[in-house]
Amino acid sequence: MENSLKGLMLAAGIIITCIIISLGFYIAREARDTASEGTGQINQLQAEFTDASKTMYDGTEVSGSEVLNVIRKFSDETMGILVQTNKNKTYYNYNFDVDKGELGKALDNSYKNAQDVASDKYINPTARFQGSIVKDVNGTIIGIVFAQV
Incomplete structure (x- = not known):
C-alpha cells in the first residue's frame, strides 16, 4: 500500500511539473508575440512622428x-x-x-x-x-x- 501511494504521488508530481513547464512555454510565447506587436506599433508611430513635421503643411x-x-x-x-x-x-x-x-x-x-x-x-x-x-x-x-x- 505504501509503495502504491508513493507511486501515485510521484506520478502526480510529474504531471504537475509538466503542466507548470507547459504554462511557462505558453506564457513565454505569448510574451514574445506581444513584444513583437508592440515593436511594430512603436515603429509605425515613429514613422508618423517623423513625417509630422512635413504633413503639417x-x-x-x-x-x-x-x-x-x-x-x-x-x-x-x-x-x-x-x-x-x-x-x-x-x-x-x-x-x-x-x-x-x-x-x-x-x-x-x-x-x-x-x-x-x-x-x-x-x-x-x-x-x-x-x-x-x-x-x-x-x-x-x-x-x-x-x-x-
Whole structure:
C-alpha cells in the first residue's frame, strides 16, 4: 500500500511539473508575440512622428517667411520643395514630378536666392502660400508644394 501511494504521488508530481513547464512555454510565447506587436506599433508611430513635421503643411496656408524657414529646415533631406509665386516656380533641394510622385535630381538652388529681392526667385515674406505634400507610390513624402494665393 505504501509503495502504491508513493507511486501515485510521484506520478502526480510529474504531471504537475509538466503542466507548470507547459504554462511557462505558453506564457513565454505569448510574451514574445506581444513584444513583437508592440515593436511594430512603436515603429509605425515613429514613422508618423517623423513625417509630422512635413504633413503639417498639407492643406495649410502659411506666410512667405514660413516657406523660407521650410526651405532652410529641410535643406539636408532627400526631398524637394516647389515654390510657385506669381512670378515663377522654383524647385529647392530636389526637383520632383507632382503628378507621378517621382523624385528627380538634386539642385543647387540655395536659400539665399529666395531672399534676394532682385532675384526672380524671391519669396516675399508677407505673401500667403497654400501648402500641399507630394508622396511617391510607397507613401513616402518626396516633396512639399507651396503655391502663392
